[in-house]
Amino acid sequence: MHAFASLFQQLDGTSSTSAKLEALNAYFQSVPAADAAWALALLMGKRRKRLITGRRLREICLAVTGLPEWLFEACHAQVGDSAETVALVWQQRPDRSATPNQAGTGLEQSLAQWMEQRLPALAALQGNEQAEAVQACWRCLPADQLLLVNKLLSGGFRVGVSTGLVTRAVARSAGLEEALVAHRLMGGFTPSAEAFAALTAAAGHGEDLSAKPYPFFLASPLELGQLEHTSPESWQLEWKWDGIRGQLIHRAGGCSLWSRGEELINEAFPELIALAELLPQGTALDGEVIVWHGDAEAPESFASLQRRLGRKAPSRSLQRDCPAAFVAYDLLEHQGTDLRQQPLQQRRALLEQLHQHWLQQADTASSGRLRLSATQSLQRWSELNERRDQARPQRAEGLMLKALDSPYLVGRKRGHWWKHKLEPLRLDAVLLYAQAGSGKRANLYTDYSFGLWNGEGALVTFAKAYSGLDDGEIRQLDRWIRAHTTERFGPVRAVEPLQVFELAFEGIQPSKRHKCGFAVRFPRISRWRTDKPASEADSLASARALMEQLA
Template structure:
C-alpha cells in the first residue's frame, strides 16, 4: 500500500499534466504485478468494492473518536477519507504491524460481505499509517478526486510502454483488472490481446468549441447537437453493450435499447427519452423529451417495467464505426454518413433514427437557424469536416460543437458550503433562489463553477462575514448578494419546493450593482420551462 499511497499523495500536489504522467509511468515501471494493475483499476474507476460504503466508514470512526470532533474536523478538512485517516487512533499492539500490499487490500475488500466489512476494514486500517489509510479509503469508496481522469491514467500507461493510446483504449475495455495479459503484452512476454468477438468500447471522437470562428459549409456538414447522453452501441457475437462517453457500461440502465439492437456493428449516437412522436415511430426532426425526463433512468442498475413504459428510451444516431465486421473509422465522414443511412433501415424504427443534417446556404444562414432553435432537446449545432475520419479524442479542425446561447437569471445567494479538494478551505458551493409573488425566496439551483480564483475568494469573504445561521457544514447567509446564473435549460421538478430544476447552472458574474429585491421572480423562470 505504501507505494500506491505515495503515488496518490504526489498526484494530489502536482498541477502539471506532464508531471502527473511521469509520476504514474514511474510507478508502473517500479511496481510488480498485480499491484500495478489494481492501481490502474483504481485510477480509472474500474474497481467495484461494494462492501465499503461512506456510512460504514463514518460509523467506524465515530466508535473510536468523539462524533462531534469528527464532524467538526470533516467540515474543516472537506474530505471524509482524509479526516478519518488523520483521526484514526494507532492500535495499542507491540511491534510494527505487518505490511499490507495493494493486492491484499483489494482482494479482501472485493470479497467482503456486509456483516464482515466493519471488522475487516477496521483491522486493515489498524495496520496502516495515515497516508496509507487515506489511499485505502479513497480506493474503497471509488472517489479518488486527485486530479487524474481515467483517460489521463491510460495515456500515462500508453506513454510508459510506448504504445498507441487509442489501441490501448480498445484493449482496455476488453480485459478485466488487474490486466495481466495487457502488461504481459506491454513488456513483450506475450502476443497482443485481441478484442475479437468481444463487444468492446472504442474511444469517441470529440469536438472542439467553435467559439468565435466561422467555417465554410462547403467543407463542413451541420447537424443538430441533441441534449441526451452520448452512447456507443456495440453488437458482436450475439452480445450488445451500451457505453457512455467515458467507456462505462450503461447497458443495465437501458435494457430496452440493448434488446432492440441486434445488427452486428458499432454506432455512435445520442440516447434520449421519447417525447412527442407519432404512430409509434420517431419523428426524425424531433421526438425527444427534455434531459429532465432522461434523468429518471440514469444511474439505475435495474429498471422497472413501469420506468420502461413511462420513460421509453431511443437513440438518435450520429455515426457508424463498424458495419458488420468492417471497420469504417478510416473512411471520410461523407462515406460513413452514407453507410449509416443504409444501416439505419435495418434497425427497429421505434428505438433508432438518424440525426438529420441542417440545410443552410452558408454560415450566416446557419447562424440564423441556430438562433431560432430552442427545442427542449436541442443543445446546439455540430459542424463536421466532410473528409474527417473517425478518430478518438479531440483533433483540431475536424469537428466543432456550437452550443446554443445559455439562458440567464439574476438570483440571490441563500446558502454556501465548502468545496472538495483544493477548494476545501473555501465556501465555493452556492445555493441561490428567486422571489415568489409573496416575497418568499425559494431555492432554484446550486452552482460552484464559472468563477475565477479571485471571485472565489471574494465570495468566500462574503459568506464568512454575512453568515446568519449554520446547519452542520452549510452556512445560511444574508439575502443581499445577487449572482447572475447561466444555465442551458430549465425543467419542472416535483423534487424541489420551487418546482423548477436548472440544467448545468454556473455563475456568470457577481452582480454587486443590483439590489437583492430586484433579482428575478420565480414566474420568470417558470415561463422558460421546456
C-alpha cells in the first residue's frame, strides 16, 4: 500500500507526461504482479466500486470528532470532495495525540491485500461494528494514505493519467509493443497476478486474442496545415456520424458488439447481433451504431439513439420506433486475418465486397441495418469547409478525412485520420444562476445557468454550461457573482441578470423536460460578451428559428 500511495503522490504532483511515465514504469517493475494488476485496474478507472458511501464515511467520522453536520457541510463546500473532507476533518478527533500503534496495523499489507480482503471486509460489516473497524483503520493511517483509503472505499479514486499512458508504461516495463498490450487489455481487465502475468508475457505466435475486440484507432482534430501540401485525392472523406463508435465481430465463439468504452452491448442491440450472424466467421467491422429507418435518407438524431443506450432487452415497439443500424467504415479482420496493417484502400475494397455479399443474404426488411459509410472525394482543399457544412442535413457532425494508404493504428496517432467538425451553433445568453464546482473548482462559482428572453421581457432558463472560460475569467466572474448575488437557494446563487455570454452547442432539439421548450447538446461558453448589454441577448424566438432552420 505504501508503494501505491507514493505512486499516487508522484502522479498527483506533476503534470509532466514523462515524469508520470517514469513513475509508472518504476512502480510496475518493482511491485509484485498482484499489486501491479490492482494498480493498473485502478488507474484505468475500471474498478470504481463504491464499497461504503461517502455519507456513511462522514457519519463514522463525525461520531468520533463530535462536530455538527452543518460544519461538515461547510467543509465539504470548501474541499469539493467527500472522501478528502472526511480525511481532513478526522484530524480533529479528540484522542488524536494518542500515539498510533503502527505495528500490525496492516499498513505493510500489499495493495492487493487491501483491495481483496481488507476493504471488502470493512464493507461487509454493519452498524457499530463497521464504524469501529473503519475508525480503527483510520487511526493507524498517515494522512495521505487515509485519503487514498477513503477514495478507494467510496469509489472516487481518480488521478490524472490516461489509459493510453498506463498502457504505454506497462508495455515499457515489460518490454512489449504498446499495441499488443492495448489489444490484450481490450474488453476489460480483471485484476489478478495471473492476469497481469498474461498481460506482460512475451509476445507469442498464434496468441489467442479471439475473445477481444481490436483497440480503436482515433482521429485528431483537423490541422489543415498538416495536409494542405498533399493532394486532396489521396484522402478518403466520410461523414462523421453522430452515433456511438462500435466494433461488430463474428468469430467462431459467436457474435459481439463492443462500444468504444469497451462495453459489450449485444443485449441492447439484438438486431445488430442478428445481422452479424449473416457475416462470415472471422470478421471484425469498425463503424457507427446509429438509429436509421430503413428507407430514410439520413439517420435520426443522437436523441433517438439515447433511448436505446443502456437499455437491455429493448421492447419490440422501441426497436420499431428507433431501429438501430451499423454504418461500417472499416474492415479490421477478414476471414480470420488481421488486416490492420494493410492500407485503407485495400481494407475498403474488401469491406465493399463483404457488404455486397451480406446484402445477398439479408432479407429486404433488414437490408438497411448494415450500411456502408459513403465515401467522398475532394478536388481542392478550398472546397473543404463547404463540403463539411453539408454534414448538417445528413445529421452528421462533420467530416472525416482518412489517408487512403493509412494503416489502422491504436489510439490517437496524429497524421493519418483527421476529424473536421461542423462549426457549433451559437446564441448569446444571460447569466442567471451560479453554483460552486467540485474538485479543483471547489469554492469557485463555475457551474452556470443561462437564460434567453421570452416575448414578455422575462428571462427563461435555457442551458447550463461548465466550461469555456479560462482561469483568469473564472476568478473574475467568481468575484462578480459574489458581489452581485440577489438570492441564495442552498448552494445556488441567483445573480443580477447583467452578464452576457456567447454559448456554443452542437445541436438543438425540442424537449418537454425543459422549461424553454428545447434542449441543446454540449453547451459551453465560447465568449464572455462584455461588449453586450443583457437587453441585446438572444430570445427564445431566435432559438426556435435556429431549430426550425435545421429541422
